[in-house]
Amino acid sequence: MTFRLRAARLTDVEPLYEMAKLTGGGFTNLPADRDAIEAKLGRSEAAFSRTSDDLGDDQFVLALENAETRAVRGTCQLMTQVGQRWPFYSYRLNTLTQYSKELDRTVRAELLSLTTDLEGSSEVGGLFLHPNERAGGLGLLLARSRYLFIAMHRPRFADRILAELRGVIDDRGGSPFWDGVAGRFFGMSFQDADYFNAIHGNQFIADLMPKHPVYVSMLDEEARKVIGLPHPTGRAAMRMLEKEGFSHEGYVDIFDGGPTMTARTDQVKSVAEAVPAKLEDGDLDIGERAILATGTLDSFRSCYGLREMRGDDGVAIDSRAAELLGVSEGDEVWSVAR
Known part of the structure; x- marks a missing residue:
């Protein structure tokens, strides 16, 4: 095999931008915006250059390169500590149980609660492989090489790690979850909100999103049935994460309802081994x-x-x-x- 993964450089901005245009939306860590990608690569170069070997607010971008042609055909990212520049929001799916003595009836309601529980965790994300290279295990190489990088630079990463999986996107490029929840309050499409988040962060969620829990039963059926489900193209990634020791503990993305998988860093299989x-x-x-x-x-x-x-x-x-x-x-x- 002729492929290797290496640190991304500022000169990789064009191939990464071309790949970003192929993601189909909902891919916050790789926005189809040249300036945003260039800024991300600049931040990554600063992280690679930081000499202090401790936990900071770093973002590392890696590039999959064909060693013979020098063509960049994939990428992935590692964030050492989320929620440092702006709050890291998630919805947490939990259950409220209530009992009426007069009716002798117990009622259980599922709630979505806005939370910053995962703030301070490390994150693996931004994994994208060019459609023409999705064979031969290159996706596995991208995914598991991140854990080798963590093991080789362990002091720079937190004790908990997360991975956000893209949620269900419909044929129009919209999100049933967004339309059923946040979209009702923001007056903007999923594509617009997702792009704004990728470029400017999600502080606008804190500014405008109601802080009260959302009763799942009050959502329309299309929104309810996609909560915690990955995009069909992400099912294999979810299984891969589960094999590494990640689990879904009820956290979902505030934009598309996709599952957020979590694990203890030292218990991730490829880190431990x-x-x-x-x-x-x-x-x-x-x-x-x-x-x-x-x-x-x-x-x-x-x-x-x-x-x-x-x-x-x-x-x-x-x-x-x-x-x-x-x-x-x-x-x-x-x-x-x-």
């Missing part, structure tokens, strides 16, 4: 399939390859992976079984 070792041999022929990574911050690179663990602190990898990573004997290589 990631191991560093010194490269002893870069010409392995037969071995275990793995995701391999090397480098620190802006020199980070990852790819698929073969590995063979040797002793407690040695590893052998195949020559193609060694070439993609640019490593030689004695260099540190992190890995996790594929």
